[in-house]
Amino acid sequence: MQPQPYLAPIPLRGRISRTQPRGLPVVNMGFNELPYPPLESLQEALREALGQAQSYGSPHCDALRDALGAQNGLSAERIVCGNGSEEILDVIARCFARPGDEVLISEYGYIQFALTTHRVGATLVKAPERNFTTQVDAMLAAITGRTRLIYVANPNNPTGTMLAVSELQRLVRAVPPEVVLVVDLAYGEFAGGGYPARVHDLAADHDNVVVTRTFSKAYGLAGLRVGWCHAPAWMIPVLYAARGMGTVNALAQAGAIAALAEQAAIDARVAEILSERARISGALGQLWLEVVPSQTNFMMARFRDGSAELTERLVEALFDEGGFVVNRTREAGLERFFRFSLHLPENNDRLVDCVREFVERRA
Ligand SMILES: *Cc1c(COP(=O)(O)O)cnc(C)c1O
Numbered sequence: 001m002q003p004q005p006y007l008a009p010i011p012l013r014g015r016i017s018r019t020q021p022r023g024l025p026v027v028n029m030g031f032n033e034l035p036y037p038p039l040e041s042l043q044e045a046l047r048e049a050l051g052q053a054q055s056y057g058s059p060h061c062d063a064l065r066d067a068l069g070a071q072n073g074l075s076a077e078r079i080v081c082g083n084g085s086e087e088i089l090d091v092i093a094r095c096f097a098r099p100g101d102e103v104l105i106s107e108y109g110y111i112q113f114a115l116t117t118h119r120v121g122a123t124l125v126k127a128p129e130r131n132f133t134t135q136v137d138a139m140l141a142a143i144t145g146r147t148r149l150i151y152v153a154n155p156n157n158p159t160g161t162m163l164a165v166s167e168l169q170r171l172v173r174a175v176p177p178e179v180v181l182v183v184d185l186a187y188g189e190f191a192g193g194g195y196p197a198r199v200h201d202l203a204a205d206h207d208n209v210v211v212t213r214t215f216s217k218a219y220g221l222a223g224l225r226v227g228w229c230h231a232p233a234w235m236i237p238v239l240y241a242a243r244g245m246g247t248v249n250a251l252a253q254a255g256a257i258a259a260l261a262e263q264a265a266i267d268a269r270v271a272e273i274l275s276e277r278a279r280i281s282g283a284l285g286q287l288w289l290e291v292v293p294s295q296t297n298f299m300m301a302r303f304r305d306g307s308a309e310l311t312e313r314l315v316e317a318l319f320d321e322g323g324f325v326v327n328r329t330r331e332a333g334l335e336r337f338f339r340f341s342l343h344l345p346e347n348n349d350r351l352v353d354c355v356r357e358f359v360e361r362r363a
Contacts, residue, residue: 007119024323027347029340032157032187032298034220035347036269042221042258049254057250060240064226064253067260074200074230080239081256083247085186085214085227090116092210092229093149094242096180097122101148106134108159108331110184113151122148132292132300132334133161136171143179150175153184154199155191158329158339160294162191165198172202172209182210187296189218189270190277200230207232217297218270219259224252273297276342283352287359298341300329308335314358322354 020026038046058064061081069076082088089112097103099121105113107129117124125147127138134152143150152171155162163171168183175181183203188196196213203209211230216222226248231239259266277299281291284301291301303310311328315338318324324347326340342348 006121010115020323021320022323026319026323026325027343028325029298029343029347029351030325030327031222032217032296032341033222034217034269034273034297034341035343036220038221038255039259039262039265041262042255045254045258046251049251053250055250056246057248057253059245061248061253064248064257065228067257068228071260071263072197072200072230078230078233078236079228080231080236080243081226081228081248081253082243083227083252084216084225085184085212085229086112087243087247088212088227088229088239089113089151089182089184090119091239091242092180092182093117093120093122095235095238096148100146102144102146104139104142104147104150106139106152106156108132108156108334109134109151110153110157111331113153129159131161132159134163136163136167136174139171140174143176147176147179149180149182151182151184153186155187155295157186157296157298158300158327158331158334158337160187160292160296160298160300162187162295165195165202168199169202172206175208177208180208180210181206182212184212186212186214186217188213190274190297191295192274203230207234210235215256215259219256219266220269221255221259224255225249226252226256270297272345273342276345276348279345280342280348280352284355287352287356289355292337298339300334300337300339302336302338306336310362311336311338314338314355317358318351318354321357322350324351324354 065076065079068079093116097120101122102125103117103122104125107126114124125142127142185196199211203211214227284291288304289301290304315328318326326338329337329339
């Protein structure tokens with residue numbers, strides 16, 4: 001007899017552990033990160049913060065919240081920062097969901113939503129998608145008297161698709177006021193048209209809507225672990241009740257503030273990724289792959305006539321021939337897809353070349 005945990009164990013993920021057989025550098029395209037190193041001004045800010053690391057960072061991230069508020073036209077009072085937006089998603093669940101409650105997501109919703117739901121012992125409910133995209137009507141139809149929380153990643157990971165603002169608005173208006181709706185904007189900066197600002201506007205006058213953002217994707221700071229949310233005023237102290245005191249460390253706060261001061265450079269990097277997205281999507285389309293239209297910095301694609309097994313072989317070949325680590329998409333219904341984050345143009349070109357060679361060997 002051993003102690004019984006409340007949680008089902010999650011085995012450590014088996015990554016490609018063999019060395020690259022050709023001695024090529026390994027290019028990780030599996031985490032939706034940006035390929036650029038932090039700007040020099042950020043590195044400088046981190047070095048400076050390091051020299052003061054004997055002190056705690058600001059427990060409530062005061063200067064960072066001020067900077068975020070100013071940049072996004074929001075009140076700093078309505079912002080909570082976290083150790084990645086992952087923590088924010090978890091904090092929200094700790095506040096609002098317990099065993100017996102239902103948490104609603106869409107069919108291919110972000111995997112963390114499911115993990116977080118299990119952590120608090122609530123019941124996960126999934127609403128069907130159409131064209132790998134969240135359907136507002138299906139989500140609304142899946143709401144029951146037990147639904148406490150809805151998570152929508154928009155754009156979504158792993159599918160890369162999203163709801164237009166008008167559809168999101170329809171969802172926001174129709175969700176019952178006693179249900180919390182979380183709109184995860186981790187990839188909002190890649191959706192174009194000032195999408196994040198429009199979503200913040202939408203959330204501003206709803207007392208049950210939380211918008212989450214992150215520095216991990218467009219801001220290229222995944223390793224610093226900084227996320228934040230824009231939440232209704234009444235909810236802020238509730239969220240702090242569930243969040244650890246010092247979860248956003250002092251270096252992370254300094255780096256995030258420095259990143260906000262470099263918005264033009266950040267925007268230019270996002271623009272380069274968007275241009276690569278269009279280019280690579282076209283190139284893969286010509287190789288007889290079906291590419292799901294992406295609103296993010298990653299793409300999900302499959303062979304039009306291929307099996308899940310063929311995709312497995314492609315993923316292995318991309319590593320062996322090119323040093324690329326991409327994702328297999330193992331969710332039920334997505335098994336035939338692979339997914340990769342867009343990288344520097346030369347690496348994207350090499351990836352397309354590897355796919356082309358794989359296709360030619362097969363023919
Ligand atoms: C990457 C990602 C996040 C961000 O996670 P962090 O904890 O902020 O690094 C959140 N939501 C989605 C959908 C993501 O893909």
